[in-house]
Amino acid sequence: MKPNDTLSAFSLLLCVLILSAGHGELLFNPDDNVEQLDFASFESAISEPTTGKLVQFFNGFCEESQNFIPAFRNLSRKLYKWHRVLKVHVLDCGKDENDGICSIYSNRKTPTLRYFPPSYKLAPDDLGTEITHRKPKEIQSNLALNLQKLDYFKMFKRQDNVTHIFRTHKDVEYVAFVFQMCLDHFLPHLETGNSMEEKYASQGDCNEDNPIVSLIGRNTLLELLPYREVVVRIFDNHDVYNKFGISPVPNLVVLVNRAGKFLFLTPEMDSSKAYVAAIKQFLIFVDLKPQKALPKTPPANISEALRYEILEQHKHHPSRIYRADLERAIDQILNVEFPGTSHFAGTKIVVLRNFVKLIYNLSPLKPKAREKLADLYYSLRVKKQLSGVGFKNLLLKSVKNYVFDGKQYVGCIASRPSLRGFNCSLWILFHYLSVESEKLKPRSVLLVFLGYVRFFMNCKECDMKISEFKKLRPIAHVTNDDEQILWLWAAHNYVNKQLAGDSTEDPQFPKIQFPSERDCPNCRNNATEWRTEEVLHYLKGIYALKNLSWFGMSSGKHAIE
Numbered sequence: 001m002k003p004n005d006t007l008s009a010f011s012l013l014l015c016v017l018i019l020s021a022g023h024g025e026l027l028f029n030p031d032d033n034v035e036q037l038d039f040a041s042f043e044s045a046i047s048e049p050t051t052g053k054l055v056q057f058f059n060g061f062c063e064e065s066q067n068f069i070p071a072f073r074n075l076s077r078k079l080y081k082w083h084r085v086l087k088v089h090v091l092d093c094g095k096d097e098n099d100g101i102c103s104i105y106s107n108r109k110t111p112t113l114r115y116f117p118p119s120y121k122l123a124p125d126d127l128g129t130e131i132t133h134r135k136p137k138e139i140q141s142n143l144a145l146n147l148q149k150l151d152y153f154k155m156f157k158r159q160d161n162v163t164h165i166f167r168t169h170k171d172v173e174y175v176a177f178v179f180q181m182c183l184d185h186f187l188p189h190l191e192t193g194n195s196m197e198e199k200y201a202s203q204g205d206c207n208e209d210n211p212i213v214s215l216i217g218r219n220t221l222l223e224l225l226p227y228r229e230v231v232v233r234i235f236d237n238h239d240v241y242n243k244f245g246i247s248p249v250p251n252l253v254v255l256v257n258r259a260g261k262f263l264f265l266t267p268e269m270d271s272s273k274a275y276v277a278a279i280k281q282f283l284i285f286v287d288l289k290p291q292k293a294l295p296k297t298p299p300a301n302i303s304e305a306l307r308y309e310i311l312e313q314h315k316h317h318p319s320r321i322y323r324a325d326l327e328r329a330i331d332q333i334l335n336v337e338f339p340g341t342s343h344f345a346g347t348k349i350v351v352l353r354n355f356v357k358l359i360y361n362l363s364p365l366k367p368k369a370r371e372k373l374a375d376l377y378y379s380l381r382v383k384k385q386l387s388g389v390g391f392k393n394l395l396l397k398s399v400k401n402y403v404f405d406g407k408q409y410v411g412c413i414a415s416r417p418s419l420r421g422f423n424c425s426l427w428i429l430f431h432y433l434s435v436e437s438e439k440l441k442p443r444s445v446l447l448v449f450l451g452y453v454r455f456f457m458n459c460k461e462c463d464m465k466i467s468e469f470k471k472l473r474p475i476a477h478v479t480n481d482d483e484q485i486l487w488l489w490a491a492h493n494y495v496n497k498q499l500a501g502d503s504t505e506d507p508q509f510p511k512i513q514f515p516s517e518r519d520c521p522n523c524r525n526n527a528t529e530w531r532t533e534e535v536l537h538y539l540k541g542i543y544a545l546k547n548l549s550w551f552g553m554s555s556g557k558h559a560i561e
Contacts (some may be wrong), residue, residue, distance in 0.1 A: 025308040033080040046116040059094040061554045081226045111148040121139035156233040165555035173229040177254040180217040214554040219272035319519040323553030329405030329425035345385040351451030362436045372399045388407040419506040434485045435543040465495045
């Protein structure tokens with residue numbers, strides 16, 4: 001069990017964080033054109049009726065998600081010029097509260113990218129459009145193909161009225177008309193002027209509902225989105241030329257202002273780059289500027305950002321128990337503490353065997369980890385003595401290349417490296433084991449715990465204090481599972497009380513008598529008298545396997561089911 005911090009300590013910690021916090025502590029900076037969603041805001045954001053949405057489902061503790069952060073930052077900043085038609089969002093699938101959404105959309109992996117059209121509604125056969133590319137240019141190209149289906153990209157028809165455009169876009173001063181046609185409809189004298197963009201456009205998609213297959217018009221429109229005073233409209237019917245009273249000619253851009261006056265621009269060649277250059281040159285002449293550029297931002301400091309997220313978890317969920325801490329404890333014990341022991345024999349090897357058996361039977365790890373631990377246990381059963389190196393070899397043979405998903409302490413985070421951490425996670429692990437041990441013999445967990453503290457725990461003070469407590473509360477009096485849970489709780493509080501204020505205490509997370517009154521108001525009759533039935537109910541709730549938090553795990557819940 002992790003000692004819960006007092007309200008005053010949390011207030012001090014949060015004040016320090018607020019004073020020192022900045023966007024550099026965030027994985028995704030709002031100034032990089034990214035809005036972070038959560039379970040409360042997700043549905044309304046993706047169902048918004050006027051723009052497309054790009055959503056990244058990520059887990060900050062996942063290495064693949066971390067590796068993608070710089071590329072996504074680069075992409076989101078580039079997509080800012082499309083802000084009028086596309087919003088960029090992220091959703092943290094590492095947070096328990098977002099689990100329901102991520103189980104639907106993230107397809108058990110992070111990062112996952114999905115595009116959602118305007119007014120999107122969830123349907124069994126429509127989870128948005130997954131984008132599997134990871135290079136920014138390829139993602140941008142994929143988004144353009146989806147965005148061209150928006151109403152904003154619809155062809156301008158002869159019966160359409162230019163004044164209607166000005167009426168519905170109050171900021172618009174100019175409408176730029178670009179003539180385009182499906183490739184198989186181009187007149188012979190225009191075919192020689194086709195750009196490479198046009199040559200690779202899809203002819204088969206050309207129809208009344210989706211007529212824009214020539215990319216020049218679409219790309220011209222997208223590139224000019226930063227200019228709010230300009231809209232681009234594409235037309236594919238020569239009769240529109242007649243409406244403007246002009247003859248069809250190649251490489252012609254028609255600009256119409258609010259007064260209905262026409263200006264004709266002739267790009268140097270038939271490409272979106274040339275069309276945009278010609279229009280921008282005119283806009284400079286009339287002193288119209290694009291939207292203000294995004295401010296410069298530093299790259300995300302991932303380690304600091306994750307630390308900030310962990311402290312935010314403490315702020316909002318002070319009594320939550322995390323799988324990551326259990327994994328860190330098991331990882332440390334198996335890969336560091338046991339192999340560092342010179343020799344196992346007698347009671348020592350019994351404690352070793354029984355610990356592995358406990359973890360094998362009650363493991364919070366992945367199913368494949370439990371199978372590997374079973375192999376390790378059966379290998380140890382036939383050993384009467386063993387060296388630390390020998391144990392390491394058995395571990396390598398049984399567990400092989402298994403990678404623990406808990407990469408850092410969450411509930412056991414400390415203000416500096418020498419505090420809390422492993423010792424904190426060890427307490428949490430044995431509290432968890434005591435709550436989950438209903439199918440085992442009474443005192444099974446306590447005997448392993450006491451043996452571990454005696455032979456392996458690198459804390460002489462803890463061993464001494466536990467020995468003192470055993471004299472006050474002999475374990476022979478523990479006859480059932482509930483008494484085992486309460487004995488370990490009482491022992492933990494005894495050690496906390498004895499060590500409070502010494503050099504092992506983290507000032508940000510003081511050693512208190514837990515649970516605190518804030519976390520369990522019904523656990524005390526008054527300031528000093530415990531109501532053990534309520535304490536037992538509380539402990540069984542927070543340490544139960546089904547209630548463990550997945551925050552801090554690199555794979556996430558649905559990746560291992």
